[in-house]
Amino acid sequence: MTTSMPADGLYVGLISGTSADGIDAALVRFGAGVSDTGCRLEHGVVVPWDEALRARLVALGQGGDARGLDEIGTLDVQVGEAFARAVRELLAIAGVDARDIVAIGSHGQTIRHRPAGAAYDGAHPFTWQIGDGNVIAERCGIATVADFRRRDVAAGGQGAPLVPAFHAAMLHSSIEDRAVLNLGGIANFTLLPRVGDVRGFDTGPANALLDAWCLRHRGEAFDRDGAFAASGRVDDALLARLLDEPWFTLPPPKSSGREQFHLDWVDARLGGSESAADVQATLLELSAATVANALLAHQPDTRRVLVCGGGVRNPALIARIAARLPNCTVEATDVHGLDADFVEAMAFAWLARQTLSHLPGNVPAVTGARGPRVLGTVYPA
Structure with missing residues (x-):
C-alpha cells in the first residue's frame, strides 16, 4: 500500500446520519500546531433538509421500496445538490473561499445497509449511500471524497462504524x-x-x-x-x-x-x-x-x-x-475539545484526508474487514 504524509489545511466534513434530521457540515483545520491533536473545528452548521425530500429518504432508509431506477437516480442528484448547498452555506458563514479548501469528505445519506450478518443472509452484502460526489465537486469546485463504506464491505467488513x-x-x-x-x-x-x-x-x-x-x-x-x-x-x-x-x-x-x-x-x-x-x-x-x-x-x-x-x-x-x-x-x-454536535462530520473530513494520503480509514478489528483499506472515491475539482 502506497502511503504519504496527510495534507494539512482546511477540509469540510459532511454527514446526514440515520436520523436524517439535518446535514452536519464541519470546517476542520489539520496541521501541526493547530492543537494538541493537530485538529480543530473552525466552524460548523446544521442545514435542514427539505421536508418532502427528508420524508422520502427516511421511508427508504427504514425499508420502503423505491419507485424505480429513475427515483433512485433523481434522489442521488438531489442529495448531492443538498450537500453542496450545505458546503456553500458553511463557507459563506465562515468567510472562507472554496479555493482554500483541500477537499470535502461526504458520508452521503444511507438508504440501505445490508452487511453480512443475521439481519441479512444474502449472498452479496452491500451498503448504499447516495449523494453524488460528482455533483458536490462540480457545484462547489472542490475535490470531493465520498462513498467511504462500500470498500470495507467489499473486504468482508460491516462498513460501519467508520468513526x-x-x-x-x-x-x-x-x-x-x-x-x-x-x-x-x-x-x-x-x-x-x-x-x-x-x-x-x-x-x-x-x-x-x-x-x-x-x-x-x-x-x-x-x-x-x-x-x-x-x-x-x-x-x-x-x-x-x-x-x-x-x-x-x-x-x-x-x-x-x-x-x-x-x-x-x-x-x-x-x-x-x-x-x-x-x-x-x-x-x-x-x-x-x-x-x-x-x-x-x-x-x-x-x-x-x-x-x-x-x-x-x-x-x-x-x-x-x-x-x-x-x-x-x-x-x-x-x-x-471536540464539539459533540460535529464529531462525526469532523471524522469525515479526517477520512477524506486519509484517502487523499493513501492511508487506511477503517479499523479491521471494528468492522471485521480482512485488513486496513483506503476508503472512498475521489471526485476531482
Missing part, C-alpha cells in the same frame, strides 16, 4: 480505559482501552425510534430534552419484549440501521394498551439499557464515556445511561 479511527486519534488516553458513545439514530461505541486494540460496534437504536414515535404522536421531529419520555413511565413488560430482539446479543462486529429498528418493529411488540408517553419512556430506557449492557459486556473496566451526536442534548437519555453505568464518568466530548 473509531478518528476517535482513537483524538481521544485515546494512556491512563484510563475510555469509550466514545455516538448517539445518533443508531448508537455506537468506540472502545479505547488504555492498552490494547481499538474496537467498535453498533449497540442498537438511540434516537431513531424516539424521534419516530414522537413524530407519530406529537407531530414533532424529536423529543426536546426528553420531556415526552419523562411524562411517561417505563413499561417493564414491553421493555423485556423489546430487549428480546436477537440482534442485541450478536457479538461484534455488527452494525444496524432503520431497516431493522423502525416503528413496525415497535408496533409488533406492543400489547395494545400502552399509553403513548409510556412507550416513549420505554424506548428511551431501551436505548439506555442496550448501550449500558454492551459496554459492560465488552469493556467493563471503562472509567469514562465520552458522548457525541444528537442524543447528547437529551438530558433524560444521558441521565439513564449514567444511572446504568455508575462506575463511569459520562460526559460530552466537548470537555475534551
Whole structure:
C-alpha cells in the first residue's frame, strides 16, 4: 500500500446520519500546531433538509421500496445538490473561499445497509449511500471524497462504524480505559482501552425510534430534552419484549440501521394498551439499557464515556445511561475539545484526508474487514 504524509489545511466534513434530521457540515483545520491533536473545528452548521425530500429518504432508509431506477437516480442528484448547498452555506458563514479548501469528505445519506450478518443472509452484502460526489465537486469546485463504506464491505467488513479511527486519534488516553458513545439514530461505541486494540460496534437504536414515535404522536421531529419520555413511565413488560430482539446479543462486529429498528418493529411488540408517553419512556430506557449492557459486556473496566451526536442534548437519555453505568464518568466530548454536535462530520473530513494520503480509514478489528483499506472515491475539482 502506497502511503504519504496527510495534507494539512482546511477540509469540510459532511454527514446526514440515520436520523436524517439535518446535514452536519464541519470546517476542520489539520496541521501541526493547530492543537494538541493537530485538529480543530473552525466552524460548523446544521442545514435542514427539505421536508418532502427528508420524508422520502427516511421511508427508504427504514425499508420502503423505491419507485424505480429513475427515483433512485433523481434522489442521488438531489442529495448531492443538498450537500453542496450545505458546503456553500458553511463557507459563506465562515468567510472562507472554496479555493482554500483541500477537499470535502461526504458520508452521503444511507438508504440501505445490508452487511453480512443475521439481519441479512444474502449472498452479496452491500451498503448504499447516495449523494453524488460528482455533483458536490462540480457545484462547489472542490475535490470531493465520498462513498467511504462500500470498500470495507467489499473486504468482508460491516462498513460501519467508520468513526473509531478518528476517535482513537483524538481521544485515546494512556491512563484510563475510555469509550466514545455516538448517539445518533443508531448508537455506537468506540472502545479505547488504555492498552490494547481499538474496537467498535453498533449497540442498537438511540434516537431513531424516539424521534419516530414522537413524530407519530406529537407531530414533532424529536423529543426536546426528553420531556415526552419523562411524562411517561417505563413499561417493564414491553421493555423485556423489546430487549428480546436477537440482534442485541450478536457479538461484534455488527452494525444496524432503520431497516431493522423502525416503528413496525415497535408496533409488533406492543400489547395494545400502552399509553403513548409510556412507550416513549420505554424506548428511551431501551436505548439506555442496550448501550449500558454492551459496554459492560465488552469493556467493563471503562472509567469514562465520552458522548457525541444528537442524543447528547437529551438530558433524560444521558441521565439513564449514567444511572446504568455508575462506575463511569459520562460526559460530552466537548470537555475534551471536540464539539459533540460535529464529531462525526469532523471524522469525515479526517477520512477524506486519509484517502487523499493513501492511508487506511477503517479499523479491521471494528468492522471485521480482512485488513486496513483506503476508503472512498475521489471526485476531482
